[in-house]
Amino acid sequence: MSGFEWIVPVVLTVITAATPLVFAGIGELITEKSGVLNLGVEGMMLVGAVSGFIAATVTGNYFLAVGAAALAGAIMAFLFGVLTLSLMANQVATGLALTLFGVGLSALMGQEFVGEPVQALAKLDIAGLSDIPFIGPIVFGQDALVYLSFFMVIVVSWFLYKTKGGLILRAVGDSHDAAHSIGYPVIAIRYMAVMFGGAMSGIGGAYLSLAYTPMWAENMTAGRGWIALALIVFATWKPGLVLVGAYMFGGITILQLHAQAAGLNVPSQVLSMLPYLATVLVLVLISKDQSRIRKHAPACIGKIFHPAA
């Protein structure tokens, strides 16, 4: 087996790179399915990351930490909701502003915590199972949030396509006027979807500050919120494909890091570009099939809903 030991650590790092994207992507997917485009994912992730980190250092309780991250993300999203859903501000502009606001707010909140260490989120350790070569550490040796991310993908798929609630959510995103005329509370449903999206982004951010690199640094999301947004289009708004996309992106990120470490004779900047380049390429390829996009893209995305007449 010598020569293949590197596979396990690579897979492990791919999982940690992908998990925040899965959370943010799956949350924003619900937001977008309801017909709202929230470009503030990056900002919500940052505020979630710093809130989770503060709660963890102050209380030492990781349940509270993840809860605080989710709450912080949801509050940010609520703010976005008030502006775009109640006050009918432009969603694109408000989302961009939310990201800028999140960058500043998280830096302010985390000022005294920069560089402080925190215990990394505990990994599962089941005697026997976790020791199985290859499969053990990968399947049975992850932290709780990794399992939660997979669970959320399943729950969201089930909700969207198997429940009446999911049907109503998709209906609101497909035609808010029709949903309104049949009698569904469009604005209330969108508030819930937006806040779910915020909470998931917050947890995605907290994964970075509690597990990926257990520390707080300004701007530590480094553009992952934007990747999560792109992933949704990449996945043509399907939860399962968000997972696939997140792992593909995570995989390329890690592989290029390893390639750089191995001293591959390619400028490191080019290698750093790879994950983004791959994302764009796949996006283009997928956009070629218009009927598929038509089927799954929420038709009302980004449109302001006026409940009058």
Next chain:
Amino acid sequence: MSDSGGGTPQLELRGITKAYPGCLANDHINLKIMPGEIHALLGENGAGKSTLVKIIYGVLEADEGEIRWVGDLVSISNPHAARKIGIGMVFQHFSLFEAMTVAENIALGMSGRQDMKALENRIIEVSNSYGLPLEPHRQVHTLSVGEKQRIEIVRCLLQNPKLLIMDEPTSVLTPQEAEKMFETLRRLSSEGVSILYISHKLDEIKALCHKATILRGGQYISECDPTKETAKSLAEMMIGTDLRAPEHHQAVKGGAVRLKVRNLTIDSDVEFGVNLANINFEVRTGEILGIAGVAGNGQIELLSALSGETRSSDVEAIMLDGKSIARLNPKERRDLGLAFVPEDRLGHGSVPEMTLAENAFLSGYSRMDLMNSGFIDNGGTAHYAEDIVKKFDVRTPGISHTANSLSGGNLQKFIVGREVLQNPNVIIVAHPTWGVDAGAAAFIHQTLIDLAEAGAAVLVVSQDLDELFAISNRIAVISEGRLSVGRELREITIEEIGLLMGGTHGMGEPVETPHVA
């Protein structure tokens, strides 16, 4: 059941008033519907029918007035409440979700939980028994307008309502299908279901309805017994002035062929689309050719092939004034004098969020010469738009208002006017008067006839046979992507056309559709 002398009304409205900023949509309206009564609500676009009906269905709240349901004062705060007490509604502008299946759409319109399997079976059962066939698994965006309307109707029928509100339900059905639906409505009526029926087809109201309430400009005008009125007297009550029927004209014999389509064959690129097979027809100068057919039989595909949105690989397939246009794009076709009024007014015929002036520019800039070395000639554009508004009686506060602020009939007049003023050689018009009131419809018909008399070739695609009979010189029928031979108006009856429209489509006996090989 037509006797509605005594007893408690199923629904009674007293003094319903609703004001919008700058406009009184409903001004103390009274309405009384007895159990089992089919009650017509008549009025032009903008008369306040839609507002009134939305108040009954709980989409809007009245400022004043009371609603009594079987004698009890009720407040209907939302559509769920309306459905709960037994009110169902078929919308004019469909309340459908394009990216979903038929079954999902129907589930959304019903309160409470549904078992999808059982629901699908009920959809098939109910839709077949009422002659409105539906496939529960089809995606709505692949369906035609007519098929979409079936979903709305079936959605209501599934809920066993006590009062059914129908906003122009037959505008996209064949005469046979409409007759079948009347039977359904009469059956529902005899079972005690009240029906509030909105339609612009006055003959239909005379044949079907027991009572009619007429609205004009937001006010209650009168209640009458439509069986005792003529279509003309009803229309005059509705618009408040004398109505002029379109003056029929005789096509000049042997005029030059302006639009010629030869063996046009196109495979649809949409899932469940209709393939066009060997379409042949020609339209001569001074002539109006009507193409009848049930929605979803290739009209969409034919229209987009003619407009240039889909192109044919066969150069000879479409000729305009002797020149091949089969491979030209829509703009190049426009430049050669082809004008086009599409089926979908908002979104296809106009950009909803843009102003009337901008919409006028977008379609007419090259024919009307509204561009100055790359810059928009604002003065010329405004003049052109003002001209449309004035000549075509478009009721709008001004050309700086957006297209989606206009009512359906007014926007249609604007779009028809925009195309007609470009002085086209050939004009293709899809469903010119769908959802348009009688006054505006008569005006649009007269406009098309005048245009033909001035030498243009006019092609009208419509599902409204009365309309085609009123204005066409020849009529052809499209069924399953094949077009029958165009026949002179006096050689063909409405029944024959109905049979051709049935074709091999739907549940009837298959009938061979003649077509030119």
